[in-house]
Amino acid sequence: MNNLTLHFINTIPWSNLNRDDTGTPKRAVIGGTLRAMLSSQSIKRAVRTDYELRSGDQSLRSTNLAGIIANRACEINVELDPKKALKDSEKLISALVKKEKTARPAVDESESKEPGISSWLSAEEIETAAAAVAEDRLMVKAQGKEKLTEFVEPGKTGSLSIAAFGRMFALAPEANTHAAVAVSPAIAVHKTIIETDYFSTVDDDPKASHAGASYLGLASYTSGVFYRSITIDRAQLRRAWTGHDSENAREQLSLMVYSLVYGLPSGKKNVTAPYVQPLLVLSEEQAHRVAYDFETPVLAEADGGYGEQAVKTIAQQVEAARAFDAANFGRSAVAGTSAARLEIAAEQVDLDRLVANAVDWILA
Template sequence: MSNHLTISILTSVPYSNLNRDDNGTPKRVTVGGALRALHSSQSVKRGIRVAYENSSLDRSVRSGNLVGEVVAKSLEMSPDADEKAITKVAKNLIGTLTKQDSSAEGSERSAWLSEEEITAAATTVLNGTDEDFMAEGKTGSLAIAAFGRMFANAPKKGTEAALSVSPGITTHAATIETDYFSTVDDVRERNRDTGATFLGISQYTNGIFYRTISIDRAQLKESWSGFDLESSTGNLRDLITAIIYGLPRGKENSTAPYVQPALVLAEEQQYRTAYDFETPVPNSKDGGYLPTSIERLAQQYDAARRFDPDNFGPLEALTGTYADLDGKFGNLKATSLKEFVDAVVEWVRQ
C-alpha cells in the first residue's frame, strides 16, 4: 500500500491574468523552446487555501503582524485587559517563533497560525506568561498541515507539508495579448466633452494549463492534529474540492475566468511521479489545444505503466468536463466530481 496519491489537472483557462510579475505581465516560462504561460505554485496554493477556508470555515492567519492578531483576540476575550502590557507579552511570545525584520523596526517576518493557535496564544498572553502554546510539528489547521510552515526561531515548531504542488504551465506555446483601455468620465460624457480620465494597457493570456498535486497521507496524519476527529471527513472533502477548483486569483474581477477542469486524474503511486509537456502540443484538427493535450496525457499514462507498472496502486479515479474521457486512461470511466472526491477522501483516511 502506497502513501502517495498524485492528482493531475488539465484546465482550459480563458482570457485572464491570474498570476502576474512585477510589471503586470502574465508570468511565463520557456519550456521545450516555446514560451508558455505560467501559474506559480505559490499562487496555486494561495488559490486552493482561500477556496478551502471559505468553504470549510477552518480559518488561519498568515501575516507579518501576528502580534496584532494575538492582542486583538486577547482584548476580545478580556476587554478590560491592559493593552500595552499584553502587547509586550505578545511580542515576546511571537518573537520565540519569528525573527524580527531589522529593516523595518517593530515588524515581524510573516508567519502562519491557525485560529486555534491564535486563541491559545491570547490565553497565554492574558495569563502574563510566555509559555509554550503550540505543539511541535502539528497543527489543527488542515490548510497549514497541507502546505507546511516554518518558524525561523523555532524550527521544531514547523509543520512539514503533506502536499506537493506544481506550477500550472500551458501544454502549448502561449502568447501574451495587450489590451488598450480607457476610463470614461461621467461628467465629461454628460457635458458631451471628449477625452477619457485615464488611458492604459493591460496584458492577458489564455491556454490549457497542466498542474499536479501530490498527497502524502502518512505525513498528513502526522501534521494534522484533526485527522481522527469526526469532522475531518468534511474538511478533507472541502480540501480536495478546493484543489480541483482552486486557481490563482489575480485580476479575477476583470476577467471572471471561473472554469471547471476538463480532466482530473488521481493515481496512487509508490514513487511520486507526474507527466510533462516538454514538447508543445499542436492544435487539433478542429481547433484548440484541449483534445491534443488529453491525447498526449493519455499516451504518457500508458507509457508510465509500460515502464513501471508496479509503481501504481489500486486507486485510480477520473473526472472532468471533457466529453470523451472514457477508455482513454486504461479502463477508467469518468465519474461525477462527488464520486471522485469520495474516492480520494476514502483513500486518505485508510
C-alpha cells in the same frame, strides 16, 4: 501506497490570473518555447482561501500576529493593559520568527512596532496564545526552568491548510510543519503569446474638459490549456494534522479536495471571468510521486484548440509510465468534461465520486 496524485488539465480563457511585477502574466520557457504559467504559490493561496471560506477552518498569515494576539487577549481580559499585552505577545512571536532589522512606526497601538517575517498560525493557536497573555501565563515552569508558553505543537496543527501546505519558524525549527501536499505550477501545454489590450474609461459628464476618454491604459493577458499536478502524502498528513481522527474529518477533507480542484488564482478575475470546469482530473494512487510533462508543446487541432491533444498526450504518458513501472501505480479514477476521451484503465467517475474516493483513501 502513500501518495495520491491528482493531475489536472484546465482550459483558461483570456485572462491574467497570476502576474509579475510589471503586470504581465507569469511565464516560463519550457522545451525552448514560451509558456504561460500560474505559480505554485498562487495556486496554494487560492486553494487555501477557497477551503477556509467553505469550511470555516480559519488560519492567519501576517507580520502582525503579535498585535492580533494582543487584541484578542484584551477581549478575553478587559482589565489587561494593552501595552503589556502587546509586549507579551511580541515575546511569544519573537520566539518563533526573526524580527525586521529596522523597526517601523505602528499604525496604532494594537500593531507591533517590530513585526517579524510573515508567519502563519491557526485560529486555535492564536486563541491559545491570547489566553496565555490574558491570564499572565507567558512564562511556565518546565523541568525546573522557566520558559515561554508553548502555543504551537511541534510538527502538528489543527489547521488542515497549514498541515497541507506547511510552514517554517526560523527560530524554532522543531515547531516546523512539513507540507503534506505538493503543488506544481500550472504550465501551458502549448506555445503561448502575451497579448496587449488597449483600454479606456469613458467620462459620463458631457461638460467635462476631457469628455469621452478620461483614462487610457494598457493591460496584458494570455490564454491556454494548462497542466498541473498535486500530490497528497498520506503519512505526513496524518503526522501533521491533529484533526485526522475527528468526527468532522471527512467533511473537512472533502472540502479541501474540492478546493484543490477549483482553487485557481484570482488576478483580474472580475474583468475576464475566466473560470471553466476542468477538461480532466486524473487521480492515481502512487508509491512514488510521478507527474507528467509537456516538454514538447502540443499542436493545435486543424480547426483550432489544444484540449483534445492535451488529453491524448496525457493518455500516452500514462500508458508509458505504467509500462515502465506498473508497480508504482494503484487505483486510478478520472473525471472532467473530457474524461471520456481518456482511453486508459481508470474508473470513470463524476467529481463527487472522485472526491469521495480521495477522502476514503486518506482516511484508510
